Amino acid sequence: MRYFLVVLLMTSAAVWLVAGKRGDATRKPPIEIFDDMVRQVKFRPQQPNGFFANGRTSQGIVEGTVSRGSQYQDDAINTGILLGTTNFVDVIPVPVTASLMARGSQRFDISCRPCHGALGDGNGITKKFGMGVVANLHDPRIVQLADGEIFQTITHGKNLMSGYGANIAIEDRWAIVAYVRALQRTRLATKDDMPEEFRAMAQ
Amino acid sequence: MSDIFPKWTNRLPAMVIVGAMLAGGAATFGVAYYFSPKYTRTGYQPIQPVSFSHAIHADQLGLDCRYCHNGVEKSWYSNIPSASTCMNCHNQVLKDDPRLAEVRRSFATGEPIPWVQIHKLPDYVYFNHSVHVNRGVSCAECHGPVNKMDEVKHEKSLGMPFCLECHRNPEKRIRPIEEVYNLDWKRPEGFDKTGEKFVHDWNVLPGDSCTVCHR
Numbered sequence: 001m002r003y004f005l006v007v008l009l010m011t012s013a014a015v016w017l018v019a020g021k022r023g024d025a026t027r028k029p030p031i032e033i034f035d036d037m038v039r040q041v042k043f044r045p046q047q048p049n050g051f052f053a054n055g056r057t058s059q060g061i062v063e064g065t066v067s068r069g070s071q072y073q074d075d076a077i078n079t080g081i082l083l084g085t086t087n088f089v090d091v092i093p094v095p096v097t098a099s100l101m102a103r104g105s106q107r108f109d110i111s112c113r114p115c116h117g118a119l120g121d122g123n124g125i126t127k128k129f130g131m132g133v134v135a136n137l138h139d140p141r142i143v144q145l146a147d148g149e150i151f152q153t154i155t156h157g158k159n160l161m162s163g164y165g166a167n168i169a170i171e172d173r174w175a176i177v178a179y180v181r182a183l184q185r186t187r188l189a190t191k192d193d194m195p196e197e198f199r200a201m202a203q
Numbered sequence: 204m205s206d207i208f209p210k211w212t213n214r215l216p217a218m219v220i221v222g223a224m225l226a227g228g229a230a231t232f233g234v235a236y237y238f239s240p241k242y243t244r245t246g247y248q249p250i251q252p253v254s255f256s257h258a259i260h261a262d263q264l265g266l267d268c269r270y271c272h273n274g275v276e277k278s279w280y281s282n283i284p285s286a287s288t289c290m291n292c293h294n295q296v297l298k299d300d301p302r303l304a305e306v307r308r309s310f311a312t313g314e315p316i317p318w319v320q321i322h323k324l325p326d327y328v329y330f331n332h333s334v335h336v337n338r339g340v341s342c343a344e345c346h347g348p349v350n351k352m353d354e355v356k357h358e359k360s361l362g363m364p365f366c367l368e369c370h371r372n373p374e375k376r377i378r379p380i381e382e383v384y385n386l387d388w389k390r391p392e393g394f395d396k397t398g399e400k401f402v403h404d405w406n407v408l409p410g411d412s413c414t415v416c417h418r
Binding site for chain 1: 218222225226229236237240242244264266267270280283285291297298314315327
């Protein structure tokens with residue numbers, strides 16, 4: 001009995017020492033026993049795939065085709081350029097509502113604020129880390145741009161700024177344009193733009 | 204006539220029973236403790252091809268999760284960003300840093316960076332990211348405080364009891380929509396009442412039948 005207890009204790013201690021406790025950091029991938037249902041013969045997005053030459057499961061769109069539901073037409077709403085011309089649309093081609101503005105504010109904070117800053121003045125946090133020249137959105141040059149050109153800059157980028165067309169949906173890009181316009185108004189507004197009752201308070 | 208069996212054998216049945224109980228108990232405990240995703244999955248922290256730090260990007264810089272994982276609100280899976288998303292900043296920041304060589308290679312050639320997937324549900328589980336994040340379930344509920352991790356570690360078990368715990372009592376986990384991506388949000392005292400209101404107002408019906416997650 002004594003030997004049995006010693007062996008049992010030593011086995012338990014050995015298991016404990018080798019296996020450790022729950023939640024210990026480990027570099028080894030999780031063990032999956034009987035994994036035939038856990039890992040089925042199907043592919044999930046962004047996983048390696050030996051079937052295709054480029055080794056990916058998520059394939060790009062075949063050239064010359066469009067995917068269902070994609071916005072592919074050359075309408076002004078998709079390009080920011082008036083159809084059949086090279087002119088940018090002057091005014092946002094979607095209804096500017098409070099919800100669009102709220103959406104624009106949220107999307108601006110996600111995608112634009114890191115560089116352009118919360119106020120749009122080009123003083124985002126990335127400046128401290130070596131981001132070179134970031135446009136100040138209050139710059140008169142940018143204030144005077146057509147809405148369509150701002151849309152196109154978001155889509156395709158400009159100078160050192162990369163395009164965000166792949167990251168931000170079309171409606172959201174227009175929402176951001178609306179919000180940028182609102183930001184610009186904060187610095188261009190005059191006393192006359194204020195409601196009567198607040199004018200006295202303004203210096 | 205001498206005894207066939209020595210005297211100690213009288214205790215043999217008791218010893219066998221006690222021994223079997225001890226050994227059986229130890230084995231049961233061992234299986235219950237180790238054969239669970241709480242042990243097998245949590246703690247997984249693989250070495251990634253690029254030493255990307257969520258702590259720097261999400262916490263120190265304050266980037267929103269969706270700057271990179273931009274599909275999470277629309278898609279059932281939360282996408283890993285392409286190298287071009289990294290290069291939005293890293294075409295200027297740490298431009299020639301050797302730690303980013305793999306990112307630049309991927310950006311130039313179009314070949315993906317071989318990131319190692321950490322959180323991996325079984326293929327018979329159909330988890331949908333968008334439906335969770337759009338109804339007030341934060342990233343942190345399943346992934347832990349990723350914004351504090353230099354290297355991402357599998358923090359929660361993501362086993363079935365883990366899912367059911369919240370599916371049965373969503374009001375205990377749900378939070379305001381605008382705090383979903385704020386991983387530092389602390390649940391205020393007595394928030395359950397508000398939670399119940401969210402569950403009701405947003406028509407949150409998680410359900411705990413099999414077909415909710417398995418089909």
